[in-house]
Amino acid sequence: MAEHIVVVGAGYAGLAAAKLAARWTGCRVTLVNERDRFVERVRLHQLAAGQRLRDLPLADLVRGTGVELVVDRVTGIDADVRRVRLATGSLTYDRLVYALGSRADLRVPGAAEHAHSVSTAEDAEELAGALRTARVVAVAGGGLTGIEAAAELAESRPDLTVLLVTGGRFGAGLSAKGARHLRSVFDRLGVRVRDGARVAEVRADGLVLDTGELVAADAVVWTAGFRVPELAREAGFEVDGDGRLVVDQALASVSHPEVVGVGDAAAIRRPDGLELRMACATGLPTTRHAMRSLAGGLAGREPRPLRFRYFNQCVSLGRRDGLIQFVRADDTPVERVLTGRVAARYKELVVRGTVLFERHPVLPAG
Template sequence: MTEIVVIGAGYAGLAAAKLAARWTGAKVTLVNERDRFVERVRLHQLAAGQTLRDRPLADLLRGTGVELVVDRVTGIDPDTRKVQLRGGALTYDKLIYALGSRADLDSVPGVREHAHTVASREEAERLRADLANARVVAVAGGGLTGIEAAAEFAESHPGLEVHLITAGELGAALSTAGRAHLRKAFARLGVVVHENARITAVDAGGVALADGRVDADTVVWTAGFTVPELAREAGFEVDARGRMVVDQTQTSVSHPDVVAVGDAAAMRRPDGLELRMACATGLPTTQRAVRALADKLAGKEPKPFRFKYVQQCVSLGRRDGLIQFVHEDDRPKEKVLTGRWAARYKELIVKVTILFERHPTLPAG
């Protein structure tokens, strides 16, 4: 019997394991360092003081036939097709690499020592404890993670002074209407925005900029993500960011017995467009990748890869939101949905994501 090992049980890895068990006749083993599924898109809510639902992986895998191994992956030997764990090793015929991404803590001095992140549940819980006594928080990074975090902190802690520091214009990837609503929301929430600000260091007293500083007793780092070094260390072909380079079936270009999904895969459309790290990318491409793997195992030719974006969903606290509709190549359209309806829309999307994890054959894009 073919043995498929999936490493990483985030949004892409959990779905990949369940799809592989359903669509192939293989024995599927899922390896994850923790026994819980983490709703990463909600971690800014956890940090702000809200309670997240506990989601044991065993519950999400019940009845699927997937074997769960709770252990840390320490290495991969592609020559012997072994995944090294702290407690032993697993042999595979096919490997699905789904280790995801994490906050980049080393691109700027002081970040690792002095900043919090919302990239893992443990980090969000530490930030939650710190925010309970904070007076001023500086959120470094003007991407969607930073925007959502700043809005959530300001709404949940009305007495907290919240600063958002971005290297470019606030909401640069949004349309004119989207940027206008974002500025209106931040003004309502009292978030102080520092645009076109280059961060040079983080210290115990805040954030140093190329042309000044922002004093804060708590710094939250959302300015960029990186991926684990395991793929590079194992000798797989990776891009400059360490993501596994894959073909149109998301198979490693250097090792055809390995498929990469989610943030740790360097995915491109046939027209060359690089796909961004996001659930909107990871879930539908994971379906396509596992379907292609199943087709290959069955001796069939995989269908051509097609992918298009539809929207970007941004929460601005619990009562406001921004749905930015986009062209298929992710360029913003002028059309947006804002306010309470947008907040409800975003909440529905997040809930549907969990529904997808329970039933990953549902359409994902």
């Protein structure tokens, strides 16, 4: 009898993993997800800014692939008997693909009560609602998510005053040329930047810095970090300090080899020890490697080492501008960049390409 592979989580990595497993292994594959829609997470800042996104029912995306879709919430994993507990029942598995992704890290005092995020569709919709009556919005976090959110809100809502507050240097991780373009776009859009400012608390009236200063805002967007679910730790799988599943070069759990980790919830390292960052651009090619390794293992073949390199960082700066920062294989920046409308079109093609990949995951991942 064919083995049963259960994939938990239908984000970018989980959906691709389920479809590839069904295509390459001949096993019975069940995909479990809490919602019945695929969410374009990389577009959620657009949803927060009041734009409409495509409706992508998961049933349509898996139709004809052999993947069975179960819409339910995963509540726990019993590793000793290989069972996934759901809100309305349970599923047994021979192999488990752990793809539960990440959410905003709201552990700073007051963040869970008073801040909004753009890590789920529901979060983004709530933020869009809060912004209808806001005049000043503060974006906490100067990473790519915060940069994209601040630029999108400023362009879509010129009636808003948009602030970006980051504990680090604004544009850190970019080349000098990239950082200059970023600053010029924010100046043009009227986004005010406070860098080197650490947030100690979120209140209903804004952000409190560690100096005690209040940065007043009617709404706060929290993009300062992400965290993963505790289910892997609770199941007894080996995890790192952030709760991410520790995996080997085949992306199998080092403690439970019948479990494969893909996407944000797995701590994936290259053979040289470089840990890969949470990103769609990371998740798609490494998921394909994981499923090839799984299929090869079932056929008695030894898995190949993970081969992965970075090429660029794609940043949308509203709908009419962007920044493509080219990088070395280890993700450190070089001076070469694309900017302006060309970069905006480039980023849009990449984002559209991710959905094309989800429909046809045997295609090359961009």
